[in-house]
Amino acid sequence: MVRNKEKRQPFDPDLRAAWRATLTMRKLGLLTRPLGDTIAFLPSLIATKEEIKQIIAIIKEGIQTVMEEMNHEV
Numbered sequence: 001m002v003r004n005k006e007k008r009q010p011f012d013p014d015l016r017a018a019w020r021a022t023l024t025m026r027k028l029g030l031l032t033r034p035l036g037d038t039i040a041f042l043p044s045l046i047a048t049k050e051e052i053k054q055i056i057a058i059i060k061e062g063i064q065t066v067m068e069e070m071n072h073e074v
Helices: 017-027 049-073
Strands: 033-035 038-040
Touching: 017 033, 017 038, 017 049
Parallel strands: none
Antiparallel strands: 033 038
């Protein structure tokens, strides 16, 4: 996760952006793991295309939610 995608400007580590996003994803039913500002996940090897689409939708929603929250905090 980065604050500015074009400039690849990182978040202040004290904001714990990826950690906050993983908590949001957990509430949405997906377990992920923050590694700094990187979000790791391990989908099942037998996941269907529909399940992968659901995983991607949850990740996207989790990141968007946290980005909006953080933009309002600044």
